[in-house]
Amino acid sequence: xxxxxxxxxxFFITGDVACAEGAIxxxxxxxxxxPITPATEIAERMSERQPEIGGTYIQMEDEIASMNxxxxxxxxxxxxxxxxxxxxxxxxxxxxxxxxxxxxPCVLVNVQRAGPSTGLxxxxxxxxxxxxxxxxxxxxxxxxxxxxxxxxxxxLAIKAFDLSEKYRTPVLIMADEVVGHMSEKVTIPPPExxxxxxxxxxxxxxxxxxxxxxxxxxxxxxxxxxxGYHFHVTGLTHDERGYPLMTAEAxxxxxxxxxxxxxxxxxxxxxxxxxxxxxxxxxxxxxxISARIGKFAVERARAEGxxxxxxxxITAWPFPENRIRQLSKKVKAFIVPEINCGQIxxxxxxxxxxxxxxxxxxxxxxxxxxxxxxxxxxxxxxK
Amino acid sequence: xxxxxxxxxxxxxxxxxxxxxxxxxxxxxxxGSILHGFLNGLHQSGLPLxxxxxxxxxxxxxxxxxxxxxxxxHTTHGRAIPFATGLKLANPELKVIVFSGxxxxxxxxxxxxxxxxxRNMDLTVILxxxxxxxxxxxxxxxxxxxxARTATSRYGSYEPTFNVPNLAEASGAxxxxxxxxxxxxxxxxxxxxxxxxxxxxxVEVISPxxxxxxxxxxxxxxxxxxxxxxxNSIIQHGADTRTVGIxxxxxxxxxxxxxxxxxxxxxxxxxxxxxxxxPKPAAPAKTTAEASSK
Ligand code: SF4
Numbered sequence: 001x002x003x004x005x006x007x008x009x010x011f012f013i014t015g016d017v018a019c020a021e022g023a024i025x026x027x028x029x030x031x032x033x034x035p036i037t038p039a040t041e042i043a044e045r046m047s048e049r050q051p052e053i054g055g056t057y058i059q060m061e062d063e064i065a066s067m068n069x070x071x072x073x074x075x076x077x078x079x080x081x082x083x084x085x086x087x088x089x090x091x092x093x094x095x096x097x098x099x100x101x102x103x104x105p106c107v108l109v110n111v112q113r114a115g116p117s118t119g120l121x122x123x124x125x126x127x128x129x130x131x132x133x134x135x136x137x138x139x140x141x142x143x144x145x146x147x148x149x150x151x152x153x154x155x156l157a158i159k160a161f162d163l164s165e166k167y168r169t170p171v172l173i174m175a176d177e178v179v180g181h182m183s184e185k186v187t188i189p190p191p192e193x194x195x196x197x198x199x200x201x202x203x204x205x206x207x208x209x210x211x212x213x214x215x216x217x218x219x220x221x222x223x224x225x226x227x228g229y230h231f232h233v234t235g236l237t238h239d240e241r242g243y244p245l246m247t248a249e250a251x252x253x254x255x256x257x258x259x260x261x262x263x264x265x266x267x268x269x270x271x272x273x274x275x276x277x278x279x280x281x282x283x284x285x286x287x288x289i290s291a292r293i294g295k296f297a298v299e300r301a302r303a304e305g306x307x308x309x310x311x312x313x314i315t316a317w318p319f320p321e322n323r324i325r326q327l328s329k330k331v332k333a334f335i336v337p338e339i340n341c342g343q344i345x346x347x348x349x350x351x352x353x354x355x356x357x358x359x360x361x362x363x364x365x366x367x368x369x370x371x372x373x374x375x376x377x378x379x380x381x382x383k
Numbered sequence: 384x385x386x387x388x389x390x391x392x393x394x395x396x397x398x399x400x401x402x403x404x405x406x407x408x409x410x411x412x413x414x415g416s417i418l419h420g421f422l423n424g425l426h427q428s429g430l431p432l433x434x435x436x437x438x439x440x441x442x443x444x445x446x447x448x449x450x451x452x453x454x455x456x457h458t459t460h461g462r463a464i465p466f467a468t469g470l471k472l473a474n475p476e477l478k479v480i481v482f483s484g485x486x487x488x489x490x491x492x493x494x495x496x497x498x499x500x501x502r503n504m505d506l507t508v509i510l511x512x513x514x515x516x517x518x519x520x521x522x523x524x525x526x527x528x529x530x531a532r533t534a535t536s537r538y539g540s541y542e543p544t545f546n547v548p549n550l551a552e553a554s555g556a557x558x559x560x561x562x563x564x565x566x567x568x569x570x571x572x573x574x575x576x577x578x579x580x581x582x583x584x585x586v587e588v589i590s591p592x593x594x595x596x597x598x599x600x601x602x603x604x605x606x607x608x609x610x611x612x613x614x615n616s617i618i619q620h621g622a623d624t625r626t627v628g629i630x631x632x633x634x635x636x637x638x639x640x641x642x643x644x645x646x647x648x649x650x651x652x653x654x655x656x657x658x659x660x661x662p663k664p665a666a667p668a669k670t671t672a673e674a675s676s677k
Pocket of ligand 1: 407408409411412413414443513517518591592593594595596
């Protein structure tokens with residue numbers, strides 16, 4: 001039975017609200033945020049729901065503070081999330097890096113609008129995809145998921161928390177204004193059917209615990225504050241004790257592990273949705289709202305007898321290099337519609353290494369692609 | 384696990400990460416005395432150490448988190464307070480201490496400082512004020528007295544200065560004390576009091592930086608600055624915080640300035656939620672007239 005404590009059933013809600021509900025289903029009990037269009041509705045929903053379920057909502061003084069507050073909350077052992085859009089995402093970048101360096105599970109939602117700067121606050125963009133990958137300074141790897149519907153906003157919020165706990169890393173949900181604001185049917189399963197991953201706890205007593213000794217999959221177990229471990233963690237380059245160590249060797253060891261724990265586990269992390277790829281000669285590769293329009297274009301092309309296929313990136317980062325490489329050996333072209341001047345298209349082009357051509361269908365933001373722009377690109381690719 | 388409280392001094396192995404010694408602070412720096420004073424104050428507070436966490440930002444004072452044997456977080460420049468806020472709210476059992484410097488807390492982190500005080504967030508903030516950015520080589524900052532020479536104010540600083548206790552009071556802090564690195568016993572007492580105060584408590588400690596600030600302002604040895612404190616500190620409990628600003632080579636008013644009661648953030652929030660979620664009284668039965676008018 002559905003109650004305010006644990007909703008279940010079918011709802012007609014926006015992507016933003018679905019995202020908040022997904023986080024709650026995943027066990028998120030701490031939300032820190034700052035109002036920003038078009039992500040505000042996530043904060044609003046959380047401010048209403050967290051008190052009902054014994055969680056915390058705090059409205060911080062800015063996005064820098066919001067990002068730090070969720071890191072602090074995570075270290076207290078609570079699943080924590082923030083949500084923002086372009087300008088706030090920029091402000092969060094430094095401390096996203098702190099989350100990466102301290103290996104802190106948490107979820108950051110970016111409901112993308114068109115930028116740069118204040119840009120088009122109420123209208124769609126997908127211009128933060130490279131910022132999601134490289135926005136904080138230094139070199140690291142990150143996980144970013146791209147929902148294409150309110151239902152997927154719900155599901156990927158749960159998935160994002162699972163991945164963040166499994167790999168001890170901040171996970172990004174890179175939504176867009178259209179998916180955030182559209183209302184559709186969202187099915188929320190009963191709580192007993194929702195399985196989530198718990199935190200990976202140390203198996204040794206406090207006196208033996210070293211915060212950064214990894215398990216075989218390169219991820220270290222995590223003690224929370226207040227459990228008697230008396231651990232130290234720092235944003236400085238550190239050794240397995242968590243102590244600062246200012247040497248190139250320590251840097252080499254740490255950064256390789258931080259990158260590899262994501263990159264070497266990419267088969268486990270990456271999620272793709274593939275349609276009609278078996279005989280495809282041209283593949284539309286896209287994500288978020290652009291992928292929905294891309295799929296419509298592929299259906300039209302198929303109706304014309306064109307062998308078109310669809311590859312939707314549910315995971316944008318780590319980038320599905322291997323799959324693009326494989327496909328590039330058998331298809332003629334990738335068509336990449338995205339609401340920017342070419343960001344994910346650069347990755348597709350890199351991975352196909354000239355074996356297949358990459359055709360960008362850009363949109364500068366403020367709306368979504370007209371399907372015919374993609375269909376024309378498909379037709380042209382086969383000429 | 385609750386640890387036994389015994390009055391007196393802490394022993395270093397209990398609270399210091401001895402495997403991290405020697406520390407990075409310069410000879411004559413005030414940080415060593417202040418850390419020592421803090422650990423005594425913490426020991427005397429009797430707080431269970433498993434439930435005490437410490438968060439630092441970046442800078443010379445920000446290194447404290449790395450030397451204290453508690454759950455300790457060395458975060459980013461200016462952001463210790465919001466990190467600590469998340470930690471505290473997610474586990475209210477924790478006593479969360481922010482230990483950092485003037486540049487970290489009232490320059491880059493100034494916005495967080497005033498908002499945490501406004502909320503009366505249950506945090507104890509220890510602000511070591513050495514009038515300069517030490518870690519980067521001694522540039523002027525918002526606490527540098529007018530006319531003081533620094534690496535970026537070679538001809539004397541010309542920026543008006545923050546009066547930290549006054550800033551904290553105006554923002555809403557419920558406990559504010561200031562001492563210098565010389566006032567070891569008083570500082571310890573204030574640390575203990577601040578740790579037991581519910582809400583936003585602040586202890587500012589004026590500290591020598593002989594290597595940079597002192598060298599450029601005719602106090603090149605730690606001892607010179609300690610002598611300056613000795614000759615110029617005026618203990619004035621309850622002083623009007625508007626009068627405690629610090630001028631170059633001027634008097635330093637120290638003491639406990641503010642110790643008031645004001646509901647802490649979580650108290651107010653709990654009150655609001657309790658009211659909102661209280662079971663609604665049953666609606667009075669409808670009269671026949673009302674019922675039949677439908
Ligand atoms: S630079 Fe100044 S504040 Fe920093 S450790 Fe040296 S003396 Fe202390």
